[in-house]
Amino acid sequence: MTLKEKLTILADSAKYDASCSSSGSTRKNTGGLGNASYSGICHSFASDGRCISLLKILMTNCCIYDCKYCLNRKSNNIKRAIFTPEEICAITINFYRRNYIEGLFLSSGIIKSPDYTMELMIKTITLLRTKYHFNGYIHAKAIPGASEPLLKKLGKLVDRLSANIELPTSASLKLLAPNKNDNAVTKIMAYVKNNHSKYYVPAGQSTQMIIGATKETDLDIMAKSESLYKSYNLKRVFYSAYIPVNHDKLLPTLQTPPLKRENRLYQADWLLRYYGFTVNDILSPDNPNFNLLLDPKADYALRHLAEFPKEINTANYYELLKVPGIGVTSAKRIIKSRAYFKITFNDLKKMGVVLKRAKYFITCNNRYCLDKSLFKKDFIESNLILENPQIHNSNLTQLSLFHE
Amino acid sequence: MNKIYIYEDTFLNLLTLIAYLTQYHVTPTNIKTSNYSPNLFEENITLNLKNNPKIIAYLKENYSYPLKIMYYVYLSSDTNKELIIYYFYLNLQKYRHQLLNMRNLKCVSASLKISHYVQNEAHKLKGFIRFTELTNKVLYAKVNPTNNVLIILANHFKKRLPNEYWIIHDENHHLLSIYDKKNIYLINEKNLQLNLQSTSTTYEDLWCAFYDTIGIKERKNIRCQMNFMPKKYWSNIIEMRNQNEKSN
Numbered sequence: 039m040t041l042k043e044k045l046t047i048l049a050d051s052a053k054y055d056a057s058c059s060s061s062g063s064t065r066k067n068t069g070g071l072g073n074a075s076y077s078g079i080c081h082s083f084a085s086d087g088r089c090i091s092l093l094k095i096l097m098t099n100c101c102i103y104d105c106k107y108c109l110n111r112k113s114n115n116i117k118r119a120i121f122t123p124e125e126i127c128a129i130t131i132n133f134y135r136r137n138y139i140e141g142l143f144l145s146s147g148i149i150k151s152p153d154y155t156m157e158l159m160i161k162t163i164t165l166l167r168t169k170y171h172f173n174g175y176i177h178a179k180a181i182p183g184a185s186e187p188l189l190k191k192l193g194k195l196v197d198r199l200s201a202n203i204e205l206p207t208s209a210s211l212k213l214l215a216p217n218k219n220d221n222a223v224t225k226i227m228a229y230v231k232n233n234h235s236k237y238y239v240p241a242g243q244s245t246q247m248i249i250g251a252t253k254e255t256d257l258d259i260m261a262k263s264e265s266l267y268k269s270y271n272l273k274r275v276f277y278s279a280y281i282p283v284n285h286d287k288l289l290p291t292l293q294t295p296p297l298k299r300e301n302r303l304y305q306a307d308w309l310l311r312y313y314g315f316t317v318n319d320i321l322s323p324d325n326p327n328f329n330l331l332l333d334p335k336a337d338y339a340l341r342h343l344a345e346f347p348k349e350i351n352t353a354n355y356y357e358l359l360k361v362p363g364i365g366v367t368s369a370k371r372i373i374k375s376r377a378y379f380k381i382t383f384n385d386l387k388k389m390g391v392v393l394k395r396a397k398y399f400i401t402c403n404n405r406y407c408l409d410k411s412l413f414k415k416d417f418i419e420s421n422l423i424l425e426n427p428q429i430h431n432s433n434l435t436q437l438s439l440f441h442e
Numbered sequence: 443m444n445k446i447y448i449y450e451d452t453f454l455n456l457l458t459l460i461a462y463l464t465q466y467h468v469t470p471t472n473i474k475t476s477n478y479s480p481n482l483f484e485e486n487i488t489l490n491l492k493n494n495p496k497i498i499a500y501l502k503e504n505y506s507y508p509l510k511i512m513y514y515v516y517l518s519s520d521t522n523k524e525l526i527i528y529y530f531y532l533n534l535q536k537y538r539h540q541l542l543n544m545r546n547l548k549c550v551s552a553s554l555k556i557s558h559y560v561q562n563e564a565h566k567l568k569g570f571i572r573f574t575e576l577t578n579k580v581l582y583a584k585v586n587p588t589n590n591v592l593i594i595l596a597n598h599f600k601k602r603l604p605n606e607y608w609i610i611h612d613e614n615h616h617l618l619s620i621y622d623k624k625n626i627y628l629i630n631e632k633n634l635q636l637n638l639q640s641t642s643t644t645y646e647d648l649w650c651a652f653y654d655t656i657g658i659k660e661r662k663n664i665r666c667q668m669n670f671m672p673k674k675y676w677s678n679i680i681e682m683r684n685q686n687e688k689s690n
Contacts, residue, residue, distance in 0.1 A: 041648065042647065042648055042651050045648055045651060045652055045655075046651055046652075046655050049652050049655040049656055050655050053655065053656050053657075053658055054658070067601055067602065067604060069604075069605075070605070071603065071605065071606075072602055072603070073601055073602050075568070077565070079565070079568050079569045080566075080569050080670065081569040081570070082569070082570070082653065082671065082679065082681060082682075083666075083667045083670045083671040084653065084656050084657035084658075084667070085657035085662055085663075085664065085667060086657045086658045086659075086661035086662055086663050086666075086667070087661075087663035087664075087665070087666025087667045087669075087670065088657075088658075088661075089670065090653070090656060091569070093652070094656065129645075129648065132645045133645065133648075133649060135573065135575075135581065135603065135606065136572060136573045136574070136575070136581070136645060136646075136649075137569075137571050137572060137573050137583070137599075138572065138649050140569075279661070281658065281660050281661070294660065295660055295661060297661065371545065374543045375543050375544070375545055375546075377543070378540060378543050378544055379544070379546055381546075385545060385546050388545050388546070388551040389545055
């Protein structure tokens, strides 16, 4: 097998992992090759629009497990390959020198045992760090079930160490991934959290959930995320729209992956982490799924219209963040600027506020942008939905007489 | 007559001129480099001031962040950048450290916007630059930025690839930055003859194979891809160059 064939097989098996961020580490160049960039750098964008910043590969796609949703499960008849540590180093170093990548993302199928697999990964990364003096970013996937001394060793070598929770509830996990249990994953997370320091996994940990393979509602998923953020200090939870790669009677048959739902989950995830929202604010047992027509924040604002409109010149930071069209950056700018001058609608534009959404929910110096009688749920809702260009286009095609 | 003040195209010279103009309360119609051709109602004025490095030292000590913003605006390709810097500097004297919060002033919102644009482009190109290895082990890359971000890129790669010889060639501004494992040299492309014989393309082929594999077919989204990676940069990104050939 040529190196190119191997790379193709092992990149193809790794591509379903959503995480590709290279941020959060300040690793310096210590006389060798490379350094980390705190903000992270995207080096390319794939045809699906996702960023490529790391060389995302599996060490091997051979696996002793048989998880139903996974391309690399034991019972699948696919081409298998394994990289030697030297091969991984050569590709990483040569890609890095040419500035194709920001570093390495190394995951693996499980061969022999979790410990054996981890040892091979550690050998590879040690080689990269010591023999090749590589100071670039490395994200490694911890293998669930591996022993703590190995977790300790690997964590000291890499910038980010993560384990995928894969499915939002343990019932689903039992159903689709009978060889895995979520205890093994949370054990890794707890270990990484407790040992996290400048020298141990400096860029923190993340995890991933598959969306749409099982029956959970958005509320279940967001509640899981919220508890993960709280208990393990995760940097990110990634949501990955389920793409059917295997046929199994336990798996749903989907025509297209639920990308819009994934998008809404990410929007809500941001609201949790940066906007001071809780899951109970945005979802409830009577209303367990996201509105696909409106983003979660606009949806919240419409359901709590009594709290609005907010006065730009007096509302506090968290009140400003609740307004659709105002983000973290623009809210901070408003707070800073209004100490020096009274803000008008015209100034808001210069501060990066998306006025076409915000205008319904704010007043500037007690002036409302539109006629006050228009401050009604129906009016605002229909206007917000109509502004979405995708909806606009799909409405147009529905009206067409000559629909194919 | 409308007075156009002329500066040599360096940041130091521009600041020297602006400091002089503000000191003597002269309001220029515009400030331009010497290749500016005035129209019927304008006249070019060259003051031949001696560069005053003290002004940069002063700003660095007292207003380091505003200085940074002025520098990024200077690197931009904005046609009005000199005048924007002039008014920014003028208001800096008046409002001092509060200036950056005064976004209702046009010179402030424009400066922040332009400097953001320049930094953004530099950040993007830190990722999009592609080096090829020449036969003499030198890494060579071409870039085509809209703004003059070469110096930002060179400083980035000095930290990242300190043990390599590399050259970054800015085709749009006709500049080269050359690194000899110690220092960065900025050179006009007229003054240099390069032998661009490159070595084997093994790793380029491997990279393109990786790139073609990593995209998920079911999620194809070209609009999104182009939003993040504008087409104007594609000519120097090897994996995209091949995409163009494929679609033709």
